[in-house]
Amino acid sequence: MNISIIGTGYVGLVTGACFAEMGNVVHCIDINDEKIKQLNNGIIPIYEPGLEELVSKNVQQEKLFFDNIYSSIEFADVVFCAVGTPPQEDGSANLQYVKSVAVEFGKNIKKHSAFIIKSTVPIGTANMIKEIIKGELIKREEDIQFEIISNPEFLKEGEAINNFMNPDVIIAGCETEYSKILIQSLYKKFDDSKIFITDILSSETIKYAENSMLAIRISYINDLANLCDKTGANIDEVSRGVGLDSRIGSKFLRAGCGYGGSCFPKDVKALIKTGEQHGVEMRVVKAAEETNNFQKHILYQKLYNAASKVDYPIKNITILGTSFKPNTDDMREAISIVLINDLLNDEKKLGPFNKIKIYDPIALNETKKIIGESNEKIEYCEELDKSIIDSDVIIIVTEWDVIKNMSLDVVKRLMNGNIIIDGRNIFNRKTIESLDFIYEAIGK
Numbered sequence: 001m002n003i004s005i006i007g008t009g010y011v012g013l014v015t016g017a018c019f020a021e022m023g024n025v026v027h028c029i030d031i032n033d034e035k036i037k038q039l040n041n042g043i044i045p046i047y048e049p050g051l052e053e054l055v056s057k058n059v060q061q062e063k064l065f066f067d068n069i070y071s072s073i074e075f076a077d078v079v080f081c082a083v084g085t086p087p088q089e090d091g092s093a094n095l096q097y098v099k100s101v102a103v104e105f106g107k108n109i110k111k112h113s114a115f116i117i118k119s120t121v122p123i124g125t126a127n128m129i130k131e132i133i134k135g136e137l138i139k140r141e142e143d144i145q146f147e148i149i150s151n152p153e154f155l156k157e158g159e160a161i162n163n164f165m166n167p168d169v170i171i172a173g174c175e176t177e178y179s180k181i182l183i184q185s186l187y188k189k190f191d192d193s194k195i196f197i198t199d200i201l202s203s204e205t206i207k208y209a210e211n212s213m214l215a216i217r218i219s220y221i222n223d224l225a226n227l228c229d230k231t232g233a234n235i236d237e238v239s240r241g242v243g244l245d246s247r248i249g250s251k252f253l254r255a256g257c258g259y260g261g262s263c264f265p266k267d268v269k270a271l272i273k274t275g276e277q278h279g280v281e282m283r284v285v286k287a288a289e290e291t292n293n294f295q296k297h298i299l300y301q302k303l304y305n306a307a308s309k310v311d312y313p314i315k316n317i318t319i320l321g322t323s324f325k326p327n328t329d330d331m332r333e334a335i336s337i338v339l340i341n342d343l344l345n346d347e348k349k350l351g352p353f354n355k356i357k358i359y360d361p362i363a364l365n366e367t368k369k370i371i372g373e374s375n376e377k378i379e380y381c382e383e384l385d386k387s388i389i390d391s392d393v394i395i396i397v398t399e400w401d402v403i404k405n406m407s408l409d410v411v412k413r414l415m416n417g418n419i420i421i422d423g424r425n426i427f428n429r430k431t432i433e434s435l436d437f438i439y440e441a442i443g444k
């Protein structure tokens, strides 16, 4: 098939490269000229394991193209909309980018083709988009048929290519037979049982329902972890035990310092907002958000507890991991940003610190863009060891393998103090305390 993908970010680029790999001709379009220039020069603007190889292979085979204009739409059998839908101040999703893509689709199509919404959009958006496209076609005085399909994306950054090539399920909201057949042929590589075709409003709802469900699980286990901290139970054991029940399962039950990222925080907000717009209070989802807002500050609280147990001043603090999760450079709503701001504001007056040393194997440049490079209290470290030298406290925020596998003996030798605050519960308390560390984790 001839496919255009509008929006060449995490979702658009992965989707484009994977559809090209499946034998289609794909044009990825973005309004960000710099991004398109980089891609045409073989530079991948984001970090996603395996993506560089996949893009380069399909570019060489002339199946994958990058452009900053919309002309490829006229030849497209399907046009995917994969632009961002960031949150607005009131929590609702900003649809300006999706709407402008719909206008371009209406202006440029020359034959019966489909507008497939991959961006995460509020329930009812597809109907609105349909009207926008119709309006453009009326302006052109053209009577071209088009399809509107909701096909939300469920990829996990860091595992995106594997998720695309081995999906649990492909959700598609279709309203015509033509649309259904189109979806079946687009995804013909996959078994029919993987494709769940439903109506458009339900498809749009499924996306928010899933992300909010996962956020609820995380917040629930974090609430329990905070209780375990008081009772003496071990949240890791509790999670394992609870997860063994097949009605519940073990995924998304790891306690930690809260969820971040480009999806959960914004999708939870958007679902609450959609509820409000329909006069329905989304009580459970609201509670998940409230819990997460509390949990995001837990590391600073833990640091404060640990500092009261030692008789040396906290001068140098090391933060290990800044991306919102491992295997990505994505810093959107990352917990590390909250922690760094908590430290810089230091309302509990733990300081004066000399330095906050920050290490991340991949996301350091993105971190600098957000936190800034000129703060004299902050030092960015390219090497893990360097970030630990003379440190009084290590705070683990993102569980990259390199951090999970660091030698605690070496850490002990390089540090000045002996506090480890483990925001992702990666270490075993007994092992770590046997090395004479003061260990603070989440609920164990």
Ligand code: NAD
Pocket: 006, 007, 008, 009, 010, 011, 012, 029, 030, 031, 032, 035, 082, 083, 084, 085, 097, 100, 101, 118, 119, 120, 121, 153, 154, 155, 156, 157, 262, 263
């Ligand atoms: P992103 O910010 O990485 O990429 C969006 C891209 O769209 C940017 O490159 C931007 O320049 C481009 N763009 C904006 N307006 C445009 C226009 N009019 N024409 C062409 N290009 C335009 O966003 P993302 O993370 O890829 O997310 C895209 C959508 O997918 C969002 O709705 C998000 O909620 C959803 N989603 C994201 C993930 C994820 O893990 N990142 C997972 C599932 C769903």
